[in-house]
Amino acid sequence: MRISELSSATGVAVPSIKYYLREGLLPPGELTSANQASYDDTHAQRLRLIRALLDVGGLPIxxxxxxxxxxxxxxxxxxxxxxxxxxxxxxxxxxxxxxxxxxxxxxxxxxxxxxxxxxxxxxxxxxxxxxxxxxxxxxxxxxxxxxxxxxxxxxxxxxxxxxxxxxxxxxxxxxxxxxxxxxxxxxxxxxxxxxxxxxxxxxxxxxxxxxx
Amino acid sequence: MRISELSSATGVAVPSIKYYLREGLLPPGELTSANQASYDDTHAQRLRLIRALLDVGGLPIxxxxxxxxxxxxxxxxxxxxxxxxxxxxxxxxxxxxxxxxxxxxxxxxxxxxxxxxxxxxxxxxxxxxxxxxxxxxxxxxxxxxxxxxxxxxxxxxxxxxxxxxxxxxxxxxxxxxxxxxxxxxxxxxxxxxxxxxxxxxxxxxxxxxxxx
Structure with a gap:
């Protein structure tokens, strides 16, 4: 799925997803063109875990x-x-x-x-x-x-x-x-x-x- | 005691004490002149409690x-x-x-x-x-x-x-x-x-x- 679909699937805003990618919390997707990547369910799962650690666990990035x-x-x-x-x-x-x-x-x-x-x-x-x-x-x-x-x-x-x-x-x-x-x-x-x-x-x- | 002595007695820096006074966490001292106030042991005790709540309890101000x-x-x-x-x-x-x-x-x-x-x-x-x-x-x-x-x-x-x-x-x-x-x-x-x-x-x- 594309980053916008990953956002819909998890309820995490696209700029936040990009931030987690930049910071290395979320592994990169598979490049499908020069400026587009594809993500799968493991990314969605990881995103939910990231939000749980930050929001409910209160951890710093x-x-x-x-x-x-x-x-x-x-x-x-x-x-x-x-x-x-x-x-x-x-x-x-x-x-x-x-x-x-x-x-x-x-x-x-x-x-x-x-x-x-x-x-x-x-x-x-x-x-x-x-x-x-x-x-x-x-x-x-x-x-x-x-x-x-x-x-x-x-x-x-x-x-x-x-x-x-x-x-x-x-x-x-x-x-x-x-x-x-x-x-x-x-x-x-x-x-x-x-x-x-x-x-x-x-x-x-x-x-x-x-x-x- | 003066604010500098209150600072020595508690180990809390003077600018922090002034901040807690401004924010209303610490009650004002007794004015002894136009720009000087006197503090007592209740202020020292309260300062220690403020620092415990902020530093060990992790509370926001x-x-x-x-x-x-x-x-x-x-x-x-x-x-x-x-x-x-x-x-x-x-x-x-x-x-x-x-x-x-x-x-x-x-x-x-x-x-x-x-x-x-x-x-x-x-x-x-x-x-x-x-x-x-x-x-x-x-x-x-x-x-x-x-x-x-x-x-x-x-x-x-x-x-x-x-x-x-x-x-x-x-x-x-x-x-x-x-x-x-x-x-x-x-x-x-x-x-x-x-x-x-x-x-x-x-x-x-x-x-x-x-x-x-």
């Missing part, structure tokens, strides 16, 4: 490009794909290494030891968790750090569900895509469910007064 | 302003503060209402009914969850929707921990701040712990080969 490259690289170990997806987040500064020893880094190390988690020091979550705990303290709310045992239980449930979805895939390329889509969009799903559950638990614990 | 206004409004019911915090997220488009009836909106409604959750249709999480489920399907990975039962269990654990931290507060202003800080930064903490737990569960299920 450069990060989306890295993530797509990880999916496309043949023979990349699945742990690498996980690593790329784990670092990809709209606000990457959250996961930058925390400098030195802080209350947060100590608390994270203690949690890992208590739970017997096998986590490498390079895991971006180690830095992100330490940064949030230090920020709780910095804004005068260290009491918020007490609740994170419940969060850690929740994280184990989420990760177990995540790995089950990966294990269900049979071919490696589909696995890579599942890892990327599930990790990046999964954060938004967890945040959404958390807001729903907050309202429910709040209603249970502080029920609105009823008339007799 | 306008959203941070709304959130701080909710904390400052005397006598605002706590459910309202929860509502403001629930909507505040770096990528607000995630929570915009999903138009019409979709696979995602049906799945979310079914989950709420099965779990007996008391959640209003206006809860931003209802739209966010439906949007992510529709996106999974749109990018050809509807199998990812099967794992969200585990996510819902996790969300209940997280929300229970969240409400416990609020109930532990005694004065209402501290409660409002706990709701805001805990809801907004808590997403980053959950995402971080999820990445740690993913590595741990992955190591358990797919252990690296060892030499004999």
């Amino acid at each position: 450069a990060t989306a490009k890295e993530v797509l490259a990880a999916i496309d690289t043949q023979g990349l170990p699945l742990t690498w794909v996980f690593g790329v997806a784990q670092h990809a987040i709209s606000d990457a500064s959250l996961y930058e290494p925390v400098e030195g020893e802080t209350n947060g880094t100590r608390a994270v190390r203690d949690l890992v030891a208590e739970r017997g988690w096998h986590v490498s020091p390079e895991n971006p979550g180690m830095h992100g968790a330490a940064r949030v705990l230090d920020t709780y303290r910095g804004v005068g709310h260290p009491e918020l750090a007490h609740i994170w045992e419940g969060y850690a239980d929740a994280a184990e449930l989420i990760a177990t569900a995540d790995l089950a979805s990966v294990a269900r895939q049979t071919d490696v390329e589909a696995m890579s895509e599942t890892v990327v889509v599930g990790t990046i969009l999964g954060d938004a799903l967890v945040a959404s469910l958390r807001r729903m559950a907050q309202e429910h638990v709040s209603n249970q614990q502080f029920p609105a007064p009823t008339k007799d | 306008a959203t941070a302003k709304e959130v701080l206004a909710a904390i400052d409004t005397q006598g605002l019911p706590l459910t309202w503060v929860f509502g403001v915090a629930q909507h505040a997220i770096s990528d607000a488009s995630l929570y915009e209402p999903v138009e019409g009836e979709t696979n995602g909106t049906r799945a979310v409604r079914d989950l709420v009914a099965e779990r007996g959750w008391h959640v209003s249709p206006e809860n931003p999480g209802m739209h966010g969850a439906a949007r992510v489920l529709d996106t999974y399907r749109g990018v050809g990975h509807p199998e990812l929707a099967h794992i969200w039962e585990g996510y819902a269990d996790a969300a209940e654990l997280i929300a229970t921990a969240d409400l416990a931290s609020v109930a532990r507060q005694t004065d209402v202003e501290a409660m409002s701040e706990t709701v805001v800080v805990g809801t907004i930064l808590g997403d980053a903490l959950v995402a971080s712990l999820r990445r740690m737990a993913q590595e741990h569960v992955s190591n358990q299920q797919f252990p690296a080969p060892t030499k004999d």
